[in-house]
Amino acid sequence: MTQAEGWEGILDDDETVIWQGRPDGRMTLKxxxxxxxxxxxxxxxxxxxxxxxxxxxxxxxxxxxxxxxxxxxxxxxxxxxxxxxRRRHTWYTLTDRRAFIATDLPFRGRSLKSYPITKSTVIDYEGGTPASIMFNHEMRRKKNGHYRVDVGFERIENGAEVYRMMRDIQKGQAV
CATH class of the missing domain: 1.10.287 (Helix Hairpins)
Incomplete structure (x- = not known):
């Protein structure tokens, strides 16, 4: 099977892209x-x-x-x-094995992070329009300790469908 264009050297030989999307870039008030x-x-x-x-x-x-x-x-x-x-400069990709988050931010440059989706991956689905799916976290340093930042696909349009795909990956049934 041929790999998706632009993913040469990044994906494994038999890894397949099953979804790509971008987060909603509108401002939210929290x-x-x-x-x-x-x-x-x-x-x-x-x-x-x-x-x-x-x-x-x-x-x-x-x-x-x-x-x-x-x-x-x-x-x-x-x-x-x-x-x-930040969301306006972010792209998401889901393969049959991993989730990728790509960013292109001034002063930080381009970044591509990969997160494996395994049976033990905890996937949190936050429904709504748009929806968010959190599947990992990072610990960040601050002056007197650390704090946790959830990582995932934020504010995506077809969240329920992507969540189903991720659950299929965990079950070994990915397309």
Whole structure:
């Protein structure tokens, strides 16, 4: 069987692509996005007030507030728009053995990650329109420890069908 175009050297010889898709790139409002947005606006507003008051003293001391102002703006708008922007630069592929997540992000470059789908893979289906299917997780470092980030196909149109395909892979019945 011939491999899908562009997958030469990535897929195993007898591995077959059974689905490809992209996540929904629309912006979503979640509680954590709203909290980040409000905190960022408060931070930027405080820096702006500080800069105005510092400028009244004369000189260029007020410019030290610019860094804080732009950090606040970045937190406010980054928390709101980052996940949607990241999804717009993401592609998903499901083969009869693995799930692939490809991204092309500025400053990070291109990335292709592969996640095997085995009988022991825990697959969480989050229904809805669009649906999400989580099948792995990564631990990320923070200042005082680690936190868990779920990995999967986020916000896809035909989630129920893809979920069925993944369950078929686990049963050894993949097409």
């Amino acid at each position: 509680a954590k996005n709203i909290v980040g947005f409000l905190f960022g606006l408060f931070f930027a507003g405080f820096a702006l007030v500080w800069m105005v008051l510092a400028s009244q003293a004369g000189g260029f001391f007020w410019m030290f507030g610019l860094l804080h102002f732009f950090v606040g703006v970045g937190v406010a708008f980054g928390s709101t728009f980052w996940s949607a922007w």
